[in-house]
Structure formats: structure tokens, C-alpha cells
Amino acid sequence: MYCRRIYVAMMFVFFAASFTFGQSKADLINEYLSEGHKAGLFNGNVLVAEKGKIVTEAAVGYADALQKDTLTMAYRFHNGSISKEFDAVGIMMLAEQGKLQLSDKVSRFFPDLPAWAKKISIWNLLQYTSGLPEVQYGSVHGDADNWKDLKKVKALDFEPGTRYAYNNNNTFLRRMIIAKVAGKSFNDFVQQDILKQAGIKNGIVDPTQTDALIARSFDNNFKQDGLEVPISGWTCLDATDFYKWAECINHFRLISPASTKTILTPFKEGNQCGLGSGVIDGDTVKKHVHDGVAVHYQALEYVDNKNGIDRVIIILSNQRQGNVYKIAEAICNILDGMPFQKLE
Structure with a gap:
């Protein structure tokens, strides 16, 4: 002491x-x-804002494991699970347009899936209460592989709506439903219907080796990770555009306060929901916190407006240290x- x-x-x-x-x-x-x-404890980009004004933007460290190119604020980062906000918001956009209902069962959109699809609702997918098993990362190397695995699932891990299990098959089906209803790929939906409407100009979905200004993640021995993903639909943003995204959520520019509350409501306290976690009071987002990890990327979206301070902190790291x-x-x-x- x-x-x-x-x-x-x-x-x-x-x-x-x-x-x-x-x-x-x-x-x-x-x-x-x-x-x-x-000290070897942070490599990445940070943006801090209060009351709608940027306090500081900082690009710190290297863009990749070669340590030749330094980061600038123009670099885009994978943000792990925070990308799930785009399919959660997309579902609510389509619901507000009357193109689907949260009570709709998966079988409405994909009748060729096994009988379990008649039990799982979109609401279950949003709350991670579907009972679906996790994506088989060892053997899944693309959406086609994952579809094959889903068609082989004979029984769910539990009855939909009775338990919580956070996994990416919920996310995968949300994205596939959006593509089916919108009549375009999920990637195109994000670019045309979400990012463009949000005023985000530099966002990219599922970047490849040939795309410029993508921060590459690496470990403490400077071994670089690949960009391959088992399932598609991961939106990468720079810190400035990430701030725009957070402000879209805070000020209901894409979906209503009621829809926002829906995807800020967890199955049980402490569980993740469509927007991670948070508190909404009437027409004010009081708190919104979401972190994400993908290989050696780590990100944090932190919004605090409990006392009217309207504070937003965006942290994007490409050398994960677990300290966001x-x-x-x-x-x-x-x-x-x-x-x-x-x-x-």
C-alpha cells in the first residue's frame, strides 16, 4: 500500500x-x-475526439513487419469483431425498410439448409443464441467451405433462444441473409448502402495483398500475418473513417434509436450483442464499447457520453499487446x- x-x-x-x-x-x-x-507495447493508430471535435490523431510505429514504412493516418486496419457491427446495422436497415423481420426464420431465405434453419430466427443470430456450432477454422477457407459445413450440421448445440454462444456462424448467416434480401453481395451492400451513406470514403471489405494502405499485422518477433480470412465480409477502416462510423451510431444517421437499442440489447447482462455492449437512454447513446481481435490486429471503439462529454476513442493496433x-x-x-x- x-x-x-x-x-x-x-x-x-x-x-x-x-x-x-x-x-x-x-x-x-x-x-x-x-x-x-x-517500450514495444504499442504499434498502431489512435483518434481521440470530444464534443464532435478531434483532440488528437496519432500514427505510431510501422505499417508492416519489415519496419520500413511508418504508419500514417491513411492506413486501414482489420478490427476483428467490430466488423460485425456492419451486418448488425445492415439487418436493422433492411428491417426498417420492411424487407425482413427479426422473427423471420433462416429457412425463409435458405430453404435448402437442414431442418434446424426452421428454428433459428434472425433475432437469435443477432443475439448469438442460435445454437449453431462455431466455424471450423481448420478446414474452412472460404464461404463455400462454410456453406458445406452448415449443410452437414444435423443437430444444434442447444435450442435457439435458450443459451448464448458467441461464434461466427451467427455472423456468417446475418451477412448471407443481407446479400439474399438486398440482391447483391454483402461486400457491395456495405460499400453502397452503408459506407457511402455514412460518408466513409476509404473503407474496404476483405482487403487483399494488392490493396494499398493496409496495415499488416505482425507478432513481437516481427513475423507478418497473412490477409486470408475463413469467411468473407470484414470491413477495414482507417481511424478517421472509424470515428465517422462511431458518430453514425451515436447520432442515428443510419438506423433509428429504437433499432439501435435493439442491437445494443444483449441476451443477458455481460453477453455481446450486435454492437458489442453499451447503454442507450431514449435518443442518447450513453455508452458504446466494442473490441475486436484478428490474428495480431486489435481494435477498440470506445464511446462515453454518460455525463454529456461525447467522448470517442478509436484504437487500431497491428501488433496486438492486449492493452487497448x-x-x-x-x-x-x-x-x-x-x-x-x-x-x-
Whole structure:
């Protein structure tokens, strides 16, 4: 306890000294991230905004494992499970247009699937309560492989709507339903019906080796990961466009407050929902938090408006260290004029 008090006191001294030397909050955030990179604890891009204004944008480290190209804010990152927000929002857009209902069973769209498709509703897919098994990542190397596996499923793991099991077959079927109803590929739907409407110009779905300005993920030994994905439909954004996306959710620019509440409502407290997790009160998103991991990518979308501060923090890393929440906490402390702990 004594040592902790000394440490906290030192953090206060560091914080006070920083302002003594005229450092702004943006300077402190940028220095914090830079020091974290030097310590080998952060490589990626960060955007911080409050009340609709960007406080700072920071590109820190390398674009790939070769360590020749440094990151800029133009680089786009895989963001793992946060990409599931696009199919969740897409489902609600089509529901608002009267093209589907959340009570619709999967069999309505894909009658050739086994009998279990007559039991699973779109609502079950949104809440991860379908009972479907997980994607077989060892043998699935594309959508066609996954369709074959789904057609072989004879029995569900549990009765739909009775339990929660977070897995990507729920996501896969949401995307396939959108494609079926919209009459276009899910990738085209995202580009034309979501990103364009959101004013996002640089988003890309399922980038390949030939696409420019894609941050490549790598491990601590600088071994680079591939871009191959077992199932399609993963939307990659740069931090600026990610902020636009968060603001679309916050201000109901694509779907209504009621639809937003629907995909912010989990099966049970602590479970994931279509938008990750959050709180909505009337027409105000009070909290929206979603993290994602894909190989050595890690991302965090953090929105806090509980006290009217309208704070958005976007963290995109291509060298996963498991510390995005710690980084967000430090940034919040800096913004609030509180002591903060360096990455270690």
C-alpha cells in the first residue's frame, strides 16, 4: 500500500510537471503513445475526439513487419469483431425498410439448409443464441467451405433462444441473409448502402495483398500475418473513417434509436450483442464499447457520453499487446486532468 501511494504520487508529479512545461492534453496523449511504442507495447493508430471535435490523431510505429514504412493516418486496419457491427446495422436497415423481420426464420431465405434453419430466427443470430456450432477454422477457407459445413450440421448445440454462444456462424448467416434480401453481395451492400451513406470514403471489405494502405499485422518477433480470412465480409477502416462510423451510431444517421437499442440489447447482462455492449437512454447513446481481435490486429471503439462529454476513442493496433483498454483508460485520465499510468 505504501509503495502504491508513492507511485500514485509520482504520477501526480509527472502529470503536474507536464502542464508546467506547457504540454496540452493532445501532447500528453501523443507522448504517452510514443513512449509506449518505444517500450514495444504499442504499434498502431489512435483518434481521440470530444464534443464532435478531434483532440488528437496519432500514427505510431510501422505499417508492416519489415519496419520500413511508418504508419500514417491513411492506413486501414482489420478490427476483428467490430466488423460485425456492419451486418448488425445492415439487418436493422433492411428491417426498417420492411424487407425482413427479426422473427423471420433462416429457412425463409435458405430453404435448402437442414431442418434446424426452421428454428433459428434472425433475432437469435443477432443475439448469438442460435445454437449453431462455431466455424471450423481448420478446414474452412472460404464461404463455400462454410456453406458445406452448415449443410452437414444435423443437430444444434442447444435450442435457439435458450443459451448464448458467441461464434461466427451467427455472423456468417446475418451477412448471407443481407446479400439474399438486398440482391447483391454483402461486400457491395456495405460499400453502397452503408459506407457511402455514412460518408466513409476509404473503407474496404476483405482487403487483399494488392490493396494499398493496409496495415499488416505482425507478432513481437516481427513475423507478418497473412490477409486470408475463413469467411468473407470484414470491413477495414482507417481511424478517421472509424470515428465517422462511431458518430453514425451515436447520432442515428443510419438506423433509428429504437433499432439501435435493439442491437445494443444483449441476451443477458455481460453477453455481446450486435454492437458489442453499451447503454442507450431514449435518443442518447450513453455508452458504446466494442473490441475486436484478428490474428495480431486489435481494435477498440470506445464511446462515453454518460455525463454529456461525447467522448470517442478509436484504437487500431497491428501488433496486438492486449492493452487497448489500458490505453483507453490512460487517455480518459489525461482528458479528465487525472494522473495516468504509463504503459509497462
